[in-house]
Amino acid sequence: MRFFRHRLLWTVLVILLGTVASMLVASQIALRTSLLEENRSVQRQLSLYAQALVQRIDRYRTLPEVLALDDRLKAALSHPLSRAEVDQLNRKLEQANGASEASTLTLINLQGKAIAASNWRDAHSNVGEDYSFRPYVQQALAMGSGRFYGIGMTTGVAGYFLSRAIFADDGSAIGLIAIKIALHELESEWQLSPDIVLASDSRGVVFLASSDDWRYRLLTPLSEDDRLELEATRQYANQHLRPLNYRVDKHTGAGGLLASFSEPRLGKPVLWQSLQLPELQWQLHLLHNTENSLAASRWAALASAGLWLALSLLVLFVRQRQRMAALRQRSRQELETVLHQHAQELRTAQDGIVQAAKRADTGLSRSLQHLPQGVVVIDEQLRLVAWNSRYVELFRYPAELMRVGQPIESLLRHNARRGLLGKADVEEAIARRLQHLRSGTPHLHESAKGDGTVLEIRGNPLPDGGFVTSYADITSYKNAARELRSLADALEQRIAERTRDLDAARREAERANRYKTRFVAAAVHDLLQPLNAARMYSSLLPAHLHDAAGRQVAHSIDQALASQDAILTSLLDIARMESGQLETHVRDFPLNALLEVVQNNFGMQAESEGLKLRCLPTRAVVRSDEALLRRILQNFVSNAIRYTRKGRIVVGCRRMGGQLRIEVHDQGPGIPESLQKEIFEEFRRLDEGHADDRGTGLGLAIVERLGKLLGHEIGLRSQLGRGSVFWVSVPLGDAQAIAPPPQAADAVTADAGPLQGGSVWYVEDDPPTRAATCTLLQRWGCRVPFAGGAPEALALAAPGNAPQLVLLDVHLGQLYGPDIYAVLCERWGQTPPVILLTAEGDSTLRRQAAERGWGFLAKPVRPPALRALMSQILLRQPRSEPH
Structure with a gap:
């Protein structure tokens, strides 16, 4: 006995230690992995913030350079100004500032005094103020340009100052023009982010923040020289620079830190990622909430503990399997036997019980003793006639109550006193049961006792009057059913957890797809730039070539550039559709005009390939985006021309209830059934096209996306050797909703x-x-x-x-x-x-x-x-x- 106790203790101890160890390891691995992934996401987000900040400043960078070349400003700095001249300068700077929507434009002379400003109408105007102590003034006069971020001494509004020196004809500086760029709109955009975004200068002073509590904080203590310089330049005016109290908990890799902040206080550690802006000598910071990583760590620990416990239980189960095999087998056989007996008895119980009741002695009947059910027989006066010991055991009746001739009502009242008839009115419950027995109606139902026993009760009338009732104990069957329900609930819970995991994976895949879409759009933008000059030159070549060979070469060059342009434009369209930037303009319009455009655009091309294109006229009015629907049909017709070697191409319409199906029939080689779904994927194309034009593999991919965007069904049916039919199903429109075409204006003659x-x-x-x-x-x-x-x-x-x-x-x-x-x-x-x-x-x-x-x-x-x-x-x- 002691051996088994020690063995059980060691088993439990190993399971607990293994559970704790697995939780720690899984938690750390999940936390490290999640932090690395979030770190990469924060880096991408920080780069976007930095790009927006630099672009906002670059937008106004050229204005001081342009104004520094203005002759009127040069002349204003070369002699004392009258009040009228100052007023003209103020209005000029006000007009220039209104065009650029900057904060303030200020003209400053060689002594650092503002002689004109765009805010001359404000109560806190810059005009007449001395700014010689400001670094951007000193830098511009010394080096030609300057930059400085600080709080305005006149307006009290912070901003980024850009200055440009104004030179006389002999090259000497005679003054400067300065622009102050307000960045509070940028901070307002940062506030939309759930994360904390900060910008600090080279001294570690936070001057931009998405929350007021974080602004004018110190990342590191200031040196004495830095304090003296800040006081001299009055960069942050009278702001009290408070320290930023934090503790670095760990390095997450790729420049990320896991830090805890006590002032301002953050409830949980955050992921801290920084990005240097060398040109501005600033640093951009992003404090990202790590709740998702911590939650992933906790879930990983719980999952690991569950897995360890499951493995431990599996091992214990396997070890106990052999010892319990015989017992389970014997129990199964006994259960099958009982089930078989129970089924057999259910089929013959009433006949057997009735026969036994007919042969029964009065009182405790020996002929009923062999039955596994409890049985009681009453006569037509509802008095006891016979019973077996199983009946007495089930209800624990006292011996003095069990006698022949005892009214069944006495037994019912005895059960009612023990609470076996429920919580309803006792007299009503007894009367209902007596009435049921008098009516002689067969019945079958289940009843649960207070000790958990479940009885199956069957009752049938006797031929000569009276009633026989059997009570079968089915508790074991009910317990087995409850266990099955528990197993089903556990399985359903596991399925729900798996579903949540799959949903999280789907969201991650969608996020990665959005990053991919932005990358494709940026790459296509850069590739389109050099094509502009090439297309312009190629359009000029035919006019300078007089031989057929030269014109053919020029035509080939133009076709190659057009193909490249089509590929890049298609990629850009796909990126715009995936990012949701492609707008639709759905309206009712007559379809026939669109079909005429398709006929005009592709008729000559089809004839040059030895084909005949025919667009059947229609009076139908459809509801769609006319430009996008035209693009779908043009892709269908272009593919038909590309892959049809001879014959004709027909574009027609077919009504399908409230829809109009527009079909493009060709006599091409057909498409195998195995490829009919794949051709709608990017860069999937057949090899049967013309040698000089096999397409880009993007046309049908765009068609499918346009169909989803417009809610139009796209379809295909094809047979090898007999051609293909591409179709799009469009809702029918309301002809009365179409506005009448405007009256045509007088045409301008070609000569004019x-x-x-x-x-x-x-x-x-x-x-x-x-x-x-x-x-x-x-x-x-x-x-x-x-x-x-x-x-x-x-x-x-x-x-x-x-x-x-x-x-x-x-x-x-x-x-x-x-x-x-x-x-x-x-x-x-x-x-x-x-x-x-x-x-x-x-x-x-x-x-x-x-x-x-x-x-x-x-x-x-x-x-x-x-x-x-x-x-x-x-x-x-x-x-x-x-x-």
């Missing part, structure tokens, strides 16, 4: 085209693109008085020489195109229309251009699109003589 003789300035810093575009403009009849970079344009602009239209690149080296346009308009004294050209697919810039009435084209610019937009803009302008 809007571009003929038009004056255009082209501001572009890329010489190849500039040269190609200028040649195109001159071929279209435009005059190009100027084509060059931003500095040359600023130097040439003067009142009276404004063009009719400006073509303007957005990124001109370090200069920003819209800022240059504002200065040019000021020098011209006019605001001619402008078309922005950019390789950056920024929806915000496109929206701003639309709000201001500017044109917008994304690079690589297609010549037909440029010509159409220029014509449209010039037609809206009053015709005047060019300058």
Whole structure:
């Protein structure tokens, strides 16, 4: 006995120690893995914050440089100013500041005194203030430019100061122009993040923060020299710089720290990641909540403990299996025997009991003793006739109560006193049971006793009057059913846990897909930039080639560039659809006009391949996005032309209830059934296309995504050797909802085209693109008085020489195109229309251009699109003589 006790003790001890050890190991591994993953995510997020901060500052960097070249500002610094001249300067700076939406523009003389400022109307104006002690003033006068972040001594508002020296004709500095950039909007954007975002200077002073409690804190103690310099420059005015109390708990790798903060207080450790901004000499910090990592660590510990316990129990189970095999087998046989007997008895119980009752002696009957059930027989007067000992055992009746002729009502009242008839009214319960016995109605039900015993009760009337009732103990069957239910509940819980794990994995995969989408969009943007010049030059080649071989080479070059352009544009479209940036404009429109466009666009191409394209006319009105639906059909028709060697291609419609199915039939080689799903994946294409045009493998992938975006079903049916049918199902629209077409304006004759003789300035810093575009403009009849970079344009602009239209690149080296346009308009004294050209697919810039009435084209610019937009803009302008 003692041996078994020691053995049990050691077994329990090993299980407990193993559980604790497994929990510790699993917890540390899960915490380290989760922190590394979160560290990478925080690094990516921190890079985005840094990029937004640098872009916000770069947006205003060029304005001081441009204003430093202004002749009026130079003249203002060379002699004492009258009140009228100061007023003109104030208004000029106010107008320039309004165009750039900066905080403040200030003109400062050689002695550091502000002689004009854009905030001259405010109560706390900069005009007349002495800023000679500020570093950005000293740096600009000494080195030509300066930068400084601090709290404004006049306004009390913090900002980032950029300054540029203004030089006289002999090269000596005579003053400076300074711009203060307010960064409170950036802090407001940071507040939307659940994490804490901070920016500190080279001394470790936190000056930007997503929460006020963290601003003007010290990451490290200040040296005496630093304190003296801060007091001299009054960088943070009267702000009390408090220390940031924290403790570094551990290094997580890749520059990350796990830190605990006591002032300001954070309830739990955070993941601290920092990023250096060398150009600004700042450091960006992000404090990320580690609750997810800690939760993952806890769950891993619990899972490991559960696994260890499960393995331990499995080992114990295996060890006990052999010793319990015989017992389980014997119990199973006994249970099967009982079940078999019970089933047999259930089929013959009433007949046997009735027969036994007929042959029974009065009182405790020997003929009923062999039955496993408790049995009682009463006569038609509801008095005891016979019973067996099992009946007495089940209900524990006293011996004096069990006698022949005893009314059954006495037994019922005895059971009621012991609470066996439930909590209902006793008299009502007894009366109901007596009435049931008198009626002689057979019955079958289950009853649970207070000690947990469950009885199956069967009752049947006797042929000559009276009633026989049997009581079978089915407690073991009920216990087995409860155990099965417990096992089912445990299995359901495990399935729920597995479902949660799979859901977490799905969310992680979606997050990784979003990062991939942003990367694809950025990469495609960079690749599209150099294509612009190449497309412009290729469009010029046919006019300079006079032999068929040369024109064929030029055509091949243009086709290759077009294919590359299509691939990159398709990749960009896929990225925009996956990131949710592709907007839809669903409306009711007649389908026939769209089919005519498809016929016109692809009819000649089909004829050049020896095919015949036919778009069957229709009167149907559909509800969709017209541009996106046209793209779906163009992809279908383009694929049909590419893979059909001879025959015809038919585009037709078929009504399907409230839907209209638009089908494209071809007589191509067909598509094997095994590939009919794969061809809708990216870069999946067949090899049966024409040798010089086998596609990019992206057209059908875009079609599938466009179908999901619009809610249109996309389908395909095909047979090898008999062609294919691609179709899209579109909802039918309301013909009455279509607005009548506007009356056509008077057409402009070809001889008086809007571009003929038009004056255009082209501001572009890329010489190849500039040269190609200028040649195109001159071929279209435009005059190009100027084509060059931003500095040359600023130097040439003067009142009276404004063009009719400006073509303007957005990124001109370090200069920003819209800022240059504002200065040019000021020098011209006019605001001619402008078309922005950019390789950056920024929806915000496109929206701003639309709000201001500017044109917008994304690079690589297609010549037909440029010509159409220029014509449209010039037609809206009053015709005047060019300058």
